[in-house]
């Protein structure tokens with residue numbers, strides 16, 4: 001029989017929405033989101049997953065847009081390993097055991113090795129990165145991630161000249177992930193980036209959000225975030241990172257190559273075959289807003305795609 005520990009119960013199940021809002025207002029008044037990391041553990045446990053990750057560097061790469069609430073970020077999710085409904089991950093992901101955890105870094109590198117999660121948390125200074133996130137389905141959020149550049153990890157293993165792509169494998173644990181017992185996708189969930197995309201300063205491995213360790217439903221204990229791409233590129237609960245020569249056959253591209261490309265750059269000018277990508281609904285807002293090329297990160301990433309036809313390489 002499965003018994004839920006108090007720490008498994010979502011704060012939303014015990015904290016009325018008004019209390020959240022008050023706490024958010026208080027935090028804002030106390031000097032911004034980073035104040036969250038300075039609060040005593042007890043107060044923080046009431047807001048989120050518990051252990052805080054402070055002290056955090058503020059990043060110039062953060063957006064100044066208002067983040068979605070902790071409740072929105074942790075209760076409206078895609079994580080098909082726990083079911084295809086938006087509320088399935090928040091309800092089911094307590095089954096995942098994110099500790100102990102190891103990430104194998106393999107393939108075309110001089111120093112392949114396995115990293116424990118505690119080591120990954122100390123690999124590079126943790127930064128708060130407040131990013132706009134855009135799902136291919138047409139909704140968006142602003143999420144205050146905590147993480148470090150993927151490049152910091154890749155530098156440790158020294159990619160060979162023959163490595164051109166990086167493949168990210170998510171955990172595939174039928175005993176903890178009820179969704180992988182169904183052939184919804186080709187498990188394990190596999191995503192990938194070109195090596196130069198992975199080395200871009202905006203591309204991070206996230207280990208937390210809102211100053212605290214990552215909730216299971218958001219991809220604990222470590223997940224990929226590339227904010228200029230559609231959300232599905234951000235594989236959750238990563239167990240292996242493999243440097244490879246050829247473009248990986250990623251899970252969504254394999255499931256439907258006409259609808260989900262490998263590049264998956266946010267592009268309002270390339271519609272999904274079944275819907276327009278010109279606008280999006282920010283979770284919590286009523287009116288749709290225009291979608292920006294590269295999700296608004298064009299100044300920083302457009303050079304990666306110079307000379308490429310983004311309609312062909314969507």
Ligand SMILES: Nc1nc2c(c(=O)[nH]1)N[C@H]1C(S)=C(S)[C@@H](COP(=O)(O)O)O[C@H]1N2
Pocket residue numbers: 073076077078079080081134135136170189217218219230231232233234235236237
């Ligand atoms: N392993 C895995 N990673 C995944 C998914 C998934 O189903 N399985 N869904 C993706 C999609 S479609 C989106 S939009 C984002 C959502 O991340 P969030 O729930 O933390 O906002 O996770 C991505 N990463």
Ligand SMILES: [Mo]
Pocket residue numbers: 078134135136137230231232
């Ligand atoms: Mo998505």
